[in-house]
Amino acid sequence: MDLDQLDLNPRITAAIKKGRLKSVKEVLCYSGPDLQRLTSLPTHDVHYLLKVASRHLQGGRVLTALQLFQQREGFPEQHRRLSLGCPVLDQFLGGGLPLEGITDLAGRSSAGKTQLALQLCLTVQFPRQYGGLEAGAVYICTEDVFPSKRLWQLIEHQQQLRTDVPGEVVQKIKFSNHIFVEHAADVDALLECVRRRVPILLSRGMARLVVVDSVAAPFRCEYDAQALATRAKRLQSLGAALRGLSSTFRSPVLCINQVGRLSGCALSLGEAGLAGREGSS
Incomplete structure (x- = not known):
């Protein structure tokens, strides 16, 4: 899956590409410390990246309106x-x-x-x-x-x-x-x-x-x-x-x-x- 589809600050996306990571699945193959080493991103950006990437892979399933609302409430940083x-x-x-x-x-x-x-x-x-x-x-x-x-x-x-x-x-x-x-x-x-x-x-x-x-x-x-x-x-x-x-x-x-x-x-x-x-x- 294309990294450009992720809801990320362009600064984070640029760091991912600089680290030669080419897909969402590839991002999720690395641990937090490994991603920090590859991208030079701070800890909170790496945690946010992993959270967004994992949610993106789950996006294909059908959700009810209530589930969408609860999902939005559960991740206020994605306002x-x-x-x-x-x-x-x-x-x-x-x-x-x-x-x-x-x-x-x-x-x-x-x-x-x-x-x-x-x-x-x-x-x-x-x-x-x-x-x-x-x-x-x-x-x-x-x-x-x-x-x-x-x-x-x-x-x-x-x-x-x-x-x-x-x-x-x-x-x-x-x-x-x-x-x-x-x-x-x-x-x-x-x-x-x-x-x-x-x-x-x-x-x-x-x-x-x-x-x-x-x-x-x-x-x-x-x-x-x-x-x-x-x-x-x-x-x-x-x-x-x-x-x-x-x-x-x-x-x-x-x-x-x-x-x-x-x-x-x-x-x-x-x-x-x-x-x-x-x-x-």
């Missing part, structure tokens, strides 16, 4: 959502951002969209038991410069904001080292970034969250009302590329858009039918 770091918002979104699909966040100026995106860039770095994915984030700016000052303010207050996480855990995380910022001033640059540069970070396990702030800006600048068909086609290409990344690397994608007062001002992937879930801020 399929990224926490927002706020219980109220997590409950509203059914547990957080889905790991597969595009979440479209739209709202008026100064509604807090970027603030929420920055918090997610920090939340994704927390251990799984605290709602994170133990990886960094890619933040693609298309309109304004990256809000580094606001990011630092959030980092400085993480211990107060995340009282559910032990202080020593928060202190160990080098948040700013794992946020990769890209700037794309036009549609071609945005597509180039999504198709070429972002996959490198995701495939190496360096990031598990992609933020595009915002989708509308480059399209609004390049296409007028007479070029709606071309705009829609390019927007669909972007949506397909982002969905492909999310599906391949099991990484949530957050697209931010500003809603204007005039009808037709908002431009989102949801319009193209490509967003997995729409939200508002």
